[in-house]
Amino acid sequence: MRHLLDTDGLGRDQAIALLDTAAEFSGIQERKVQKLPTLRGVTVANLFFEDSTRTRLSFESAAKKLSADVITFTGQGSSLSKGESLKDTAQTIEAMGTQIMVVRHSSSGAAWRLAHSGWLNSSVVNAGDGTHAHPTQALLDAYTMRSRLHGAAATGKDLDGVRVVIVGDIAHSRVARSNVHLLNTLGAEVTLVAPKTLMPTGVDKWSVTTQNNFDEALAGSPDVVMMLRVQHERMKGSHFPSPREYVSRYGLSAERFQSLKESTLVMHPGPMNRGVEISSVAADSPQSTILEQVTNGVWVRMAVLYSVYQQGDAR
C-alpha cells in the first residue's frame, strides 16, 4: 500500500493488519513519553484544500507521535485564491522535501489525481475528497466497533456478522461510501437509511440493504447505529421539506435511542448537530463512542502513515 486513497480495494488482511497496527500504537497511551521515533526525519505535508480542523489536527497529532515533521497548507487565504492549481500547489509543497502528503479536497478524486498522474513522488493519504471517500474515517470507525465488541481480544479479528445501520445524507457522504466498502470487506452487514432524495443513484448495486424508514431499520435490533451529519440547506426544501420533518423521521431522538438494546453502539463521525440528527441523550450515553472515535482516529492515522511510509516506492 503505497497510497491510501479509498477503502475500496483494501483487502481483508490488509485492513485487519492496519487495525492491528493501530492497536499496537494505542499502547503508547500507557507510556510516560507518548511518542515513538518511527518516522523521525520524515516530513508529512498536510494539504487541506478544504478546511477541516479536526481531521487536520488528528493527522498532525498522529504524525507527531511518530516523530515526523509536519508542514501544513490550508486552502483559505493561500495561493489557491490566486488561481494556483492542485498540481502546482502539491508540486510546490513536495519541492520543500516531503515524503507523505495528506490531502483533503472538495473535489472527488483529487487525492487519486495526485497519486496517479505522475505529478508527485510522495505517498498520498486521502483525508477526504468531495463526496467520494474518507478512508481513515472508515478505518477508525471499524477500529472502534472492533475494540468495543471484542475488547482486548480484538487483534486479528474482523467484523463478521456485525449489523450496522448508517443513517443520513448517504448521497453526499464520503464517510458512508468508505464505510460501506470496508464494512463489507470485514464481513459486517450494512443497512443504509435515508429518504430517497438523499440515497445515491445506483445504490441497488451496492452490497447493502436500503431502507427509507428509520424505525423499521431499528426494529431489526442492529449492533451499531451510525448517524451522519446532514447539511442544513439540504433539509430546507432542496432534498427534504423541512428540518423539523427530517428530525422527526431520521433523527436519533431520545425515544428511538431508548428503544435500542443496551449493547447497540451509537456512532457519529462529527461534527454533530445536537438535536438534529442526534439527541444529547444518545450522544452522551455510555453507548456512544463519539469521543472514542476521535481518540482512535489518532492510532489509525499513525498506522496509515507508518504503512504508506514503509511501502512507499522511493524507499
Add this chain to the structure above:
Amino acid sequence: MTSYLIENASVVGEKVADLGISGGVFVDAKSLNRDDRDVTVIDATGLVALPGLVDLHTHLRQPGMDHAETVLSGSRAAAAGGFTCVHAMANTAPVADSVGITDLVHRLGREAGYADVRPIGAVTKGLEGAELAGIGGMANGEAQVRVFSDDGHCVSDSLVMRRALEYVSTFDGVIAQHAQDPRLTEGAQINEGALSSSLGLAGWPAVAEEAIIARDILLAEYTGARLHICHLSTKGSVDIVRQAKARGAKVTAEATPHHLLLTEELTSGYDPIFKVNPPLRTNEDVLAVREGVADGTIDIVATDHAPHPSEAKDCAFDEAAFGMLGLEVAINVVQKALVETGLLSWTDVARVLSTTPAAIGGVEGYATPFALGAPAHLALHDPSGEKLATMKYSKSHNNPYRELTLPGSIKYTFYRGVATVIESEVVDLGGHA
C-alpha cells in the same frame, strides 16, 4: 493550378473508377493526360474515395481562445481528418452573436484555405438564454449563417426556444440544440448511475437530455420549424427521435465519434481527458446510438471537436473543462464503430459525414458527390491497417483516444481542387496559426 488524375479509387466503396480534378472542380478523368506535366497522377488503388467530409459541430476557439485553437489550426486538423467544411460553434470570446463575429470567423477560414469554415451563430445574446441574438444580421452577412446554436448551453427557456425556432424558419435556418436541462444537471460531471455514485461525482442523468429533446420536438412540430439535436447520447433520446421521425417531424440529429465508441468506465480513474458534455454513457447507450445512425434516426456524425489547453485538463475532475478533440480521428472512429460492425457501408458514411450534414447546414456543392463541374471536395481514405490514434494538427492535446489504435487513415484531402493533405501529411498553404 495542378490537375489531378486519381486512378483506381474505390468510389464510396462501390465501384473502382478514375477521378479527375482540374480548375477546382471534378472533370472527366478521360480528359486528363497522365503524361501532361501539369497533371499529377495519384494511384488510389485500395483507397476509398469519399466526398469531402462536412462537420456540423466544431469549436475552433477563435476569436478569444487562440491558445487552444485557431481557425487555421482547426482547419488544418479538419483537413487531416478528410474534412473540407467545418461549422464553428458560437461560444467564442466575444460570443458569435452578431454579424461582425460570424463574418470574421468566415473570413479567417477563407484566409486559411483548408476548408469552408461556416460560422454558427448564437441563438441568444451572449449565450445567456434570454434575448435573441442578431440572427437576421448573421444570416444576411457575408457568411450567410444558417445554423444557430447556444452549444455549451441549452436554450432551456421554452418561450425563447419557441421564438428562435419561429424566427429562423423564415429563411430556412435551423436551431441546433444542446439538449441539457440545466436544473437537472447542476454541477454534473459524468453520466448518472452506479459509477457516478461510487466515484462521488455529480451525475448527469439521461432524462436531462431526453426531456429537452422531447420538448423541442413538440415545439418544432408546433411551429413547423427545423430542429437539429446536437450530440445525442442516450438510448432514450434515440427512441424519442425515432418516434418523432415516424410522425414526420422536421428534426435531425447528430452523434459524436466519442459517443459511438467510448463509455463511462473510462472516467473511473478521474482523468478529465474523458470529461465531456454530454458525458460518456453506458455501453447500452453506445449500442443504441450506433443503431440510431444505422437506421437513419440519427442523420449525421459530427465531431464536437473541443480543444482545451493542457491546464484546463491537468487538474481535479470537477475543475476541468468539458470537451475532447475529434476532427483528426472521426473517420477512423466511424470505421471502427459503424463500418467494421457492419452497420454502415462507405456509401452510408458519405451520407452521414458529408451529404446530409451539408444539407442540414445549407452548404452548397455537396448534394451530388463527384458530379462533373462540382467543387472538387474529396477525401481518399485507406481503410487498411490500424494505428495509434495520435493527433498532431490541433493546437490542443485533449485526445481521449490516445491509448487506442484505430483503423484506417486519410491519405489525401482535396478542398476545391487544392490538395490539403498529401500522403497523410497536411500541406503547408502558408498561413500562420
